[in-house]
Amino acid sequence: MSALSRRAVTSTFLRSFLVQGSWNYHTMLGTGFAWAMLPGLRRIFEGDPEGLDASVRRHLDHFNAHPYLANVALGAALRLEADGTDEQTVRRFKTAVRGPLGGLGDSLVWAAWLPTVSMAALTLWWLGLPVWLVVGLFLVVYNAGHLALRIWGFRIGLRDGRDVALTLSEARLAQLGERIKSIAALLVGVLAGVVLAGREGLSDAGPLWIVPAVVCFAAGLKIGHRAWRPAAVATVTAIALIAWWGVLL
Amino acid sequence: MSIVLFRIDERLIHGQVVIGWGHQLRPDRYAVVDDDLADSAWEQDLYRLGAGTADVVFATTEDARGRLSEWRDDPLRTILLTRDVTTMGRLGAGGMLAGDRVNLGGLHHGPGRRELLTYLHLTAEDEDHLVKLAAEGVEVSAHDLPDAHRVPLETLLEG
Amino acid sequence: MELALVALLGGVLALDGTSVGQFMLSRPVVAGALTGWMLGDPALGLLIGTLLELYLLVSFPSGGARFPEGTTATVVAVATAVASDTAGALPIAIAVGLLWGQVGGFSITALRKANGFIVPEPADSRADSARVATAHLGAVGLDFLRGALITGTGVAIGRMLVARVGASWPLGQRESLALILVGGAVSVGILLHDLGGFRHRRVLFAAGFALGIVGVRFL
Numbered sequence: 001m002s003a004l005s006r007r008a009v010t011s012t013f014l015r016s017f018l019v020q021g022s023w024n025y026h027t028m029l030g031t032g033f034a035w036a037m038l039p040g041l042r043r044i045f046e047g048d049p050e051g052l053d054a055s056v057r058r059h060l061d062h063f064n065a066h067p068y069l070a071n072v073a074l075g076a077a078l079r080l081e082a083d084g085t086d087e088q089t090v091r092r093f094k095t096a097v098r099g100p101l102g103g104l105g106d107s108l109v110w111a112a113w114l115p116t117v118s119m120a121a122l123t124l125w126w127l128g129l130p131v132w133l134v135v136g137l138f139l140v141v142y143n144a145g146h147l148a149l150r151i152w153g154f155r156i157g158l159r160d161g162r163d164v165a166l167t168l169s170e171a172r173l174a175q176l177g178e179r180i181k182s183i184a185a186l187l188v189g190v191l192a193g194v195v196l197a198g199r200e201g202l203s204d205a206g207p208l209w210i211v212p213a214v215v216c217f218a219a220g221l222k223i224g225h226r227a228w229r230p231a232a233v234a235t236v237t238a239i240a241l242i243a244w245w246g247v248l249l
Numbered sequence: 250m251s252i253v254l255f256r257i258d259e260r261l262i263h264g265q266v267v268i269g270w271g272h273q274l275r276p277d278r279y280a281v282v283d284d285d286l287a288d289s290a291w292e293q294d295l296y297r298l299g300a301g302t303a304d305v306v307f308a309t310t311e312d313a314r315g316r317l318s319e320w321r322d323d324p325l326r327t328i329l330l331t332r333d334v335t336t337m338g339r340l341g342a343g344g345m346l347a348g349d350r351v352n353l354g355g356l357h358h359g360p361g362r363r364e365l366l367t368y369l370h371l372t373a374e375d376e377d378h379l380v381k382l383a384a385e386g387v388e389v390s391a392h393d394l395p396d397a398h399r400v401p402l403e404t405l406l407e408g
Numbered sequence: 409m410e411l412a413l414v415a416l417l418g419g420v421l422a423l424d425g426t427s428v429g430q431f432m433l434s435r436p437v438v439a440g441a442l443t444g445w446m447l448g449d450p451a452l453g454l455l456i457g458t459l460l461e462l463y464l465l466v467s468f469p470s471g472g473a474r475f476p477e478g479t480t481a482t483v484v485a486v487a488t489a490v491a492s493d494t495a496g497a498l499p500i501a502i503a504v505g506l507l508w509g510q511v512g513g514f515s516i517t518a519l520r521k522a523n524g525f526i527v528p529e530p531a532d533s534r535a536d537s538a539r540v541a542t543a544h545l546g547a548v549g550l551d552f553l554r555g556a557l558i559t560g561t562g563v564a565i566g567r568m569l570v571a572r573v574g575a576s577w578p579l580g581q582r583e584s585l586a587l588i589l590v591g592g593a594v595s596v597g598i599l600l601h602d603l604g605g606f607r608h609r610r611v612l613f614a615a616g617f618a619l620g621i622v623g624v625r626f627l
Contacts, residue, residue, distance in 0.1 A: 021427040022547035024523035025367070026358055031527040035544040038537055053536045060530040060540065062357055067430055092285075092292060099263030100298035106264060110468040114432070115599055118465055121437050123620070125458045127627055131450045135441045142432050165294035174301065185609040188600045189616020190623070195462075195589060195596075198624040200455075205586035213586075213593040220597025221606055227594055228466060232476075232506050235463075235591030239503035242587075243496060246576035360531050 003044045003082045011039035013154050016074050020067050027062045034059035040078045065098050066105020068149045073097050075157025076164050093162050104173045112180035117142040119187040126198040252320050254328045257337050258354030261330050262299045269394040277325040278304040282313040310339045338378035347386035354393050365405050368393050418483040418559025419552045425479050427551045434479040436460035443486040453486045460505055462592035465599050477512025480558045481505040488566030496577025499584045504566040512558050519554050523547045
């Protein structure tokens with residue numbers, strides 16, 4: 001670790017938790033990225049204020065990725081700067097890495113890990129577990145995966161720098177995401193069963209309620225995301241109409 | 250004809266292309282046309298990470314002009330990407346893309362660029378290239394995702 | 409006083425959504441339970457959190473897309489329901505929450521546009537580390553204020569509504585819950601769609617379904 005101290009590296013890692021703090025349509029995570037790099041850059045450019053400013057400016061540029069996997073880029077950018085890499089290479093690295101990091105993170109975390117742990121927590125609630133246990137398990141399990149990904153990403157970036165692609169592809173994150181999605185598909189079934197038959201479930205209110213629920217489920221299954229807003233609007237409207245009807249009575 | 254999409258997008262292979270267009274067009278191959286990337290192995294490795302199971306080939310503009318007909322006749326389905334308008338302009342020069350449809354994806358904010366859509370910022374030079382392509386029989390339009398609204402070049406430049 | 413505390417909690421939890429951490433304290437299950445704890449009814453908090461989580465299973469902050477904000481929505485819904493022990497408290501709180509999720513989503517987009525003017529231009533030769541830090545932390549502060557403001561106004565409106573119409577709600581507790589679950593079923597369907605669709609996942613889904621029904625009957 002040539003010019004980097006342990007403290008500067010740790011500090012940048014901690015700042016990475018705020019990398020999305022100034023999310024904007026102009027440069028997206030650009031400012032957050034530069035801000036997170038600052039402790040490392042101050043150390044690397046000690047006694048060279050102009051070098052520091054120039055480096056800060058190049059890291060302000062447009063950047064976007066999944067917030068957890070952005071750590072791969074942060075770690076690697078620190079490595080590149082510490083090695084005195086030329087500006088063009090640093091820019092080209094960040095440009096090339098943002099797309100894959102966004103895509104891998106979205107499919108692994110947002111589309112697989114989060115809904116899986118969420119559905120597990122919902123199922124536990126329907127099975128009657130106490131509040132603190134449901135919430136505690138959700139947070140502990142989810143964040144075990146979350147923090148592992150952040151730490152691993154930062155370390156491989158810092159270690160491999162520009163050539164981090166090999167480690168990333170060997171980690172087979174996409175395949176891991178597919179495996180988690182299989183568990184998620186199983187849990188969708190479990191959740192549907194539990195909501196149907198469990199305490200405070202649909203069958204409690206009478207078998208007639210099962211029909212519209214199945215129709216709604218099938219509609220979501222067929223249409224996908226475009227069904228979400230109409231469903232929410234319909235629910236809000238139904239509740240408003242019933243409340244109004246109650247007032248008239 | 251087996252080039253299923255020509256797209257200009259500075260992010261090249263990324264979520265909108267792989268998930269948005271990929272799920273619909275099911276490409277077997279991404280052909281990235283870029284003079285700088287064609288001889289940079291480490292950058293190619295990074296871009297490959299995002300392509301899933303599809304094959305990724307990199308070519309210089311000159312090289313790509315020679316291989317266009319090969320890709321067109323190939324039963325493998327190809328999405329052809331460039332990250333700037335200039336490269337697509339050079340690729341299509343002399344009517345090479347006549348009758349094809351070129352899709353403008355993400356070109357972001359930068360110095361000297363005019364905002365035409367939230368995801369589309371062009372320099373005056375870019376606009377000239379696109380007008381020239383259109384004059385040579387290319388159907389140019391802005392279309393970030395298959396479900397989104399498609400805006401033809403004439404409408405873009407009027408606005 | 410209580411309203412200010414709830415707004416504060418909404419602001420803090422909303423930060424977790426995008427700006428700080430993403431530990432998923434911002435998810436409805438967690439935000440609901442925490443708000444419930446603060447207001448003295450954790451079980452009700454988690455019930456509302458669970459129901460809203462069901463709706464928002466398929467909503468996450470990917471890229472630049474607009475998404476409903478589940479966090480402030482949940483805090484608003486719980487604080488609305490806790491304020492009334494009428495039959496209508498739960499369904500009205502859920503409706504207010506779903507509506508407020510959209511308002512929260514719009515406020516996030518607005519803030520992201522505003523941040524575009526706060527952050528230094530990459531090409532600006534005056535941009536230095538001090539300006540970067542001010543702009544970045546300023547934007548985090550604005551996001552906190554946004555969350556608190558959205559929560560505070562939502563709770564005020566929600567509580568007013570539930571006080572007006574909560575008592576005359578004509579359905580029973582079970583029917584109200586079932587109505588909410590029917591709407592939530594759409595999201596469960598969307599999730600299965602995202603996971604590859606019914607044909608691709610039917611074996612796993614059916615196995616899970618059987619497991620769920622058996623589990624609930626015997627546990």
